[in-house]
Amino acid sequence: MMGLGVNGYASPAMRKTVTTGYDLPDGVDIRGRYDEEFAKILTRDALQFVADLQREFRNHIKYAMECRKEAKMRYDGGAVPGFDPATTYVREGEWMCAPVPPAVADRRVEITGPVERKMIINALNSGAKVFMADFEDALSPSWENLMRGHVNLKDAVDGTISFHDKARNRVYKLNGQTAKLFVRPRGWHLPEAHMFIDGEPATGCLVDFGLYFYHNYAAFRRNQGAGFGPFFYLPKMEHSREARIWNNVFEKAEKMAGIEKGSIRATVLIETLPAVFQMDEILYELRDHSVGLNCGRWDYIFSYVKTFQAHPDRLLPDRVQVGMTQHFMRSYSDLLIRTCHRRGVHAMGGMAAQIPIRDDPAANEAALELVRKDKLREVKAGHDGTWAAHPGLIPAIMEVFNNNMGHTPHQIQTMKREEAAHLTEEDLLQRPRGVRTMDGLRLNTRVGIQYLAAWLTGTGSVPLYNLMEDAATAEISRVQNWQWLKYGVVLDGDGLGVKVSLDLFGRVVEEEMARIEQEVGKERFKKGMYKDAGKIFTRQCTAPTLDDFLTLDAYNHIVLHRPKASSRL
């Protein structure tokens, strides 16, 4: 890249005259492609803020990741997660989170989606109360997607975002009334390989948070938050010590911006099994910055398998059978509602995976009915709002919440769910019921490979077999296959009694690849990354040790350094 010195760093002398490189603070190295639009995001001051965050919190993050490894060793050795006796005082104590900001009191339907330009406009105009713009499960974190995402969000917060779909000659603009914007940065585990700070890849979520916060806090508080904000969703935490880091990040950001402590607000996804035992502790750490918890059901199922990867007595049945009515899932949702309402914040429901089916009215109605049923269960249980994957689902979901929540914006005061206080560790860990089938193994394989193929080409959420698939749902397919292979389980659900072996799996992969080719067509199959995805997925399912996340390995395939250099981390 022109304008950069040795090792990609701009020397102070060069900095002033750089025209085709980023203006970098000391110790920061951008290895992603230069683009004039990106340069408006990657300003020297914004990068300095990200570097300050990285320097202050990197050791805390490393320690938290080490603690995850230690916990994993305990679970692998036979232990199970549970409530921590050392924090009984937090769970039993009488304390409340800060009052909910009026701008987000009503969150009955929240739409989610990647930070893609047209989808951001559609989501903000969708009639949902909130739009969660996603750098995580729904986004493939390529440099292009991330940086364009920041450009898009800045235009969205400024209110100037537009998009011209030339093929359809349609211009997209914001309506007068829009959803409130929440942003979900990546999880703690993901590095950002296009930005090095002091010689190390930056922490992905600090880049996402830092750049978004720096450029948008002032306009957001004016245009969206009525004096509060910005608002965030925080993913994939396993322990309250990770929430404490976020709280400290927020305080540092508020100080930098000169805004009141408690301005920034965040909803934490409870989407790992260890975190369900830490809900009070997480809210406590974030009590000045919290706007509730959310049931991230898909990652939660993934986490159940991952946590119990060395427990062959806790294998899951087919993925399609692990719904919210399984005892352990219902207990998790009930305890989350009780915990949030006791502390004065929203208890958000999760994502039904069904999406509209355009070409088949009967199938579409059946899918909508499943969504309605799921949302009815949520609102009756006491959830204050829920997620929608697609704008076409919003009217039906809104109707269910309107009809069952009355005229109040939430149920925080009216649905205390005191009886859920009696839920035990056993309730939260109870083995899911159901059977394992060859169809389950095949579907996991077909979905996992197609999702990975999409992800590698830059798309992080896709419709597959009339369901939404994203990184969380694909993870379930991967880890379930891995576990069934590892323990050579017998597929007991279809009367065949076949044992899952490497040989069987090899044949399944071959046959499912052929089926994918037939379904997507030869041309698309050849042009796409299906073969690479097949190889990566097969390696991940057959690895002697389970990879922590499918995206960690796959990420190495989308890192693109400019000028070209070794891109593997």
Ligand SMILES: CC(=O)SCCNC(=O)CCNC(=O)[C@H](O)C(C)(C)COP(=O)(O)OP(=O)(O)OC[C@H]1O[C@@H](n2cnc3c(N)ncnc32)[C@H](O)[C@@H]1OP(=O)(O)O
């Ligand atoms: C487990 C979790 O973490 S859940 C949260 C993360 N996952 C997500 O956010 C998934 C969000 N949903 C999506 O990405 C999409 O709905 C998909 C991929 C599932 C389906 O997408 P498509 O097949 O393109 O949908 P479809 O063709 O029906 O889209 C119709 C219109 O709705 C828009 N649309 C669809 N989903 C969304 C959305 N979530 N947000 C905004 N607009 C959307 C499309 O852009 C399209 O707009 P247009 O008519 O102006 O061109």
Ligand SMILES: O=CC(=O)O
């Ligand atoms: O992020 C949500 C989930 O279900 O996972």
Ligand SMILES: [Mg+2]
């Ligand atoms: Mg998730």
